[in-house]
Amino acid sequence: MTNLSDHRCVACEGVDLFEFYQLTHLPADTGSLASTKQEAVESLSGELRLAFCRTCGFVHNVAFNPDLVRYSLGYDASLCHSPGLAIAMNDSVHALVNDHQLEGRSILEIGCGQAHLLRSICQHASVKAVGIDPTTLEAELQIGTSQLRLIRSSLQESHRELIGDLIICVSVIEDIAEPLSFLQMLRSMIGDRKTSLHFELFDGFGAIDAGSVWSPHYEQCNYFSESTICHLFRRAGFNIVRSGRVPSCSSYLYVDAEPSEPQLPGVVDLKEQILAAERFESETRKQIHHWSSQLHQFSSDHKRVFLWGSGGKAISFLSLVPGSDSIEAVVDVNPNRQGLYIPKSGHLVISPEELRSERPDVIIISNPAYQSEIELELLRQGIECLVVAA
Numbered sequence: 001m002t003n004l005s006d007h008r009c010v011a012c013e014g015v016d017l018f019e020f021y022q023l024t025h026l027p028a029d030t031g032s033l034a035s036t037k038q039e040a041v042e043s044l045s046g047e048l049r050l051a052f053c054r055t056c057g058f059v060h061n062v063a064f065n066p067d068l069v070r071y072s073l074g075y076d077a078s079l080c081h082s083p084g085l086a087i088a089m090n091d092s093v094h095a096l097v098n099d100h101q102l103e104g105r106s107i108l109e110i111g112c113g114q115a116h117l118l119r120s121i122c123q124h125a126s127v128k129a130v131g132i133d134p135t136t137l138e139a140e141l142q143i144g145t146s147q148l149r150l151i152r153s154s155l156q157e158s159h160r161e162l163i164g165d166l167i168i169c170v171s172v173i174e175d176i177a178e179p180l181s182f183l184q185m186l187r188s189m190i191g192d193r194k195t196s197l198h199f200e201l202f203d204g205f206g207a208i209d210a211g212s213v214w215s216p217h218y219e220q221c222n223y224f225s226e227s228t229i230c231h232l233f234r235r236a237g238f239n240i241v242r243s244g245r246v247p248s249c250s251s252y253l254y255v256d257a258e259p260s261e262p263q264l265p266g267v268v269d270l271k272e273q274i275l276a277a278e279r280f281e282s283e284t285r286k287q288i289h290h291w292s293s294q295l296h297q298f299s300s301d302h303k304r305v306f307l308w309g310s311g312g313k314a315i316s317f318l319s320l321v322p323g324s325d326s327i328e329a330v331v332d333v334n335p336n337r338q339g340l341y342i343p344k345s346g347h348l349v350i351s352p353e354e355l356r357s358e359r360p361d362v363i364i365i366s367n368p369a370y371q372s373e374i375e376l377e378l379l380r381q382g383i384e385c386l387v388v389a390a
């Protein structure tokens with residue numbers, strides 16, 4: 001553990017931080033895969049130095065450089081191609097439409113990606129929706145009785161006029177280098193309006209606490225818990241209306257908030273969280289050793305091994321485990337990622353249909369949350385092999 005005297009917490013501005021986990025040469029991009037193997041091998045890498053704030057309990061990467069991550073057209077980290085996640089998104093849409101009484105309302109989604117969520121909301125309620133994202137295609141669409149406008153940009157103060165009744169932001173705040181400044185800007189843009197906010201985010205600290213060692217990746221610079229995300233909102237000038245786990249996706253947290261005055265949280269007991277952070281590195285070393293031995297054994301037994309999933313966890317696994325070059329290819333259900341290459345490791349991403357002709361002996365699942373739907377897909381493809389979760 002190293003105390004950091006030259007950094008401040010980007011959630012509470014405290015200066016009592018300690019560093020508990022470091023990775024070098026981690027692929028910087030997980031949303032944009034490379035179109036050639038050469039481009040993949042030469043892709044940019046960054047450094048991960050996770051620091052824990054002893055004042056508020058927030059964890060972030062103090063070495064994060066947002067310029068290394070390309071949020072350009074073609075970026076596609078969407079999980080909606082997973083049947084399980086598609087059902088979860090449908091449940092989320094119903095909950096949003098009912099809880100926020102969206103009929104006839106105006107909505108802004110920050111970081112809408114390819115607008116899967118907004119399109120679905122537009123089909124379930126008559127709304128005026130705007131999505132903003134540097135990777136989206138500009139469009140003005142009529143969906144049923146709803147209007148949807150997509151703007152290709154990151155959010156700026158000048159977008160004040162886009163704010164209406166509800167702001168939605170899903171899987172974005174984990175990747176924002178200065179999350180407090182971002183929420184303070186949003187608070188200032190809202191002004192006196194009675195705008196509600198609905199944020200969903202990955203429970204990054206929960207992953208650290210559970211020893212989910214492939215979870216940290218470069219794009220994800222912030223590792224919130226329910227407590228630290230609520231503190232952040234209060235500090236930026238919002239009241240928490242409700243918060244908790246997303247019912248259909250337990251590794252995600254949600255926060256519903258409304259504009260208020262900034263509030264400073266009291267002293268927090270962080271003993272348990274500090275212990276969780278301190279044991280993360282030894283857990284990672286243990287898992288890397290285990291999987292390196294496993295891959296060596298599979299290789300000695302002439303097994304054809306594939307990895308399922310091309311997201312952050314898969315990219316971390318391929319970057320960290322010695323011997324992962326023996327893995328034949330990576331499988332992903334997202335057609336926008338198939339035919340492309342994983343940054344740094346250069347593995348090709350193939351479809352489940354292509355996997356069938358590859359006659360795999362072993363499939364390693366990078367994210368155990370999808371194990372049952374992957375096993376169903378293998379059954380559908382008539383593939384029989386050993387399936388293990390990393």
Ligand SMILES: [Zn+2]
Binds near residue numbers: 010012056
């Ligand atoms: Zn802090």
